[in-house]
Amino acid sequence: GAGVSQSPSNKVTEKGKDVELRCDPISGHTALYWYRQSLGQGLEFLIYFQGNSAPDKSGLPSDRFSAERTGGSVSTLTIQRTQQEDSAVYLCASSLAGATHNEQFFGPGTRLTVL
Amino acid sequence: GENVEQHPSTLSVQEGDSAVIKCTYSDSASNYFPWYKQELGKRPQLIIDIRSNVGEKKDQRIAVTLNKTAKHFSLHITETQPEDSAVYFCAASRVNNNDMRFGAGTRLTVKP
Numbered sequence: 012g013a014g015v016s017q018s019p020s021n022k023v024t025e026k027g028k029d030v031e032l033r034c035d036p037i038s039g040h041t042a043l044y045w046y047r048q049s050l051g052q053g054l055e056f057l058i059y060f061q062g063n064s065a066p067d068k069s070g071l072p073s074d075r076f077s078a079e080r081t082g083g084s085v086s087t088l089t090i091q092r093t094q095q096e097d098s099a100v101y102l103c104a105s106s107l108a109g110a111t112h113n114e115q116f117f118g119p120g121t122r123l124t125v126l
Numbered sequence: 127g128e129n130v131e132q133h134p135s136t137l138s139v140q141e142g143d144s145a146v147i148k149c150t151y152s153d154s155a156s157n158y159f160p161w162y163k164q165e166l167g168k169r170p171q172l173i174i175d176i177r178s179n180v181g182e183k184k185d186q187r188i189a190v191t192l193n194k195t196a197k198h199f200s201l202h203i204t205e206t207q208p209e210d211s212a213v214y215f216c217a218a219s220r221v222n223n224n225d226m227r228f229g230a231g232t233r234l235t236v237k238p
Contacts, residue, residue, distance in 0.1 A: 046228075053132075053230035054170070054215060067225065069127065102169065106226075113158055113219055113226060117169040 015118035023124045032088040032121045036105030045088050049099045093125045128153040130218050132229025147232045149216035150198045156218040159199045164213045206236045
């Protein structure tokens with residue numbers, strides 16, 4: 012079946028512009044995560060959605076970052092007034108709530124470059 | 127919330143040698159510990175996991191061990207091959223609670 016998809020795959024933007032990154036999770040997965048991975052670095056947790064519960068936003072690095080998940084499915088991560096340090100790969104993952112294990116399935120990522 | 131620490135950050139071994147990566151966690155209620163492998167330019171994928179009702183789990187050349195008392199778990203790769211070269215991430219969460227946190231990753235290089 013279809014896995015997690017993300018768009019765009021690459022995004023180049025100018026400093027100060029806003030960007031929107033999209034994630035389509037696996038159908039039926041109620042948990043959705045956003046991570047940031049800078050070049051050669053680990054997975055930095057950004058935000059986590061679980062069903063209809065309030066999202067865990069504890070990983071968002073600043074108020075320029077926000078995310079929404081509409082209808083419990085598609086999610087968008089918005090970065091306002093982008094800075095060069097925002098350049099990274101943004102990974103989305105989803106998992107099936109209530110499963111006997113919590114395997115996260117990752118999307119291919121969006122590579123963001125801020126000039 | 128959960129905090130996971132992972133060591134070492136980089137590891138280089140000769141082909142055929144063993145590799146060990148260690149993680150510690152902070153939440154004593156965590157009971158699910160997966161390991162993900164991320165090859166260069168690809169997405170992370172689950173390679174093995176362990177739950178707290180067992181102390182060790184093996185799958186061919188890879189094994190995980192868990193010490194709940196000490197709150198640490200390890201990944202062991204035996205007879206390493208060049209295709210094992212990748213970044214490995216550990217993680218911890220509670221089963222049926224999807225709030226999972228990852229370690230910072232270990233870049234493993236297997237030299238032929």
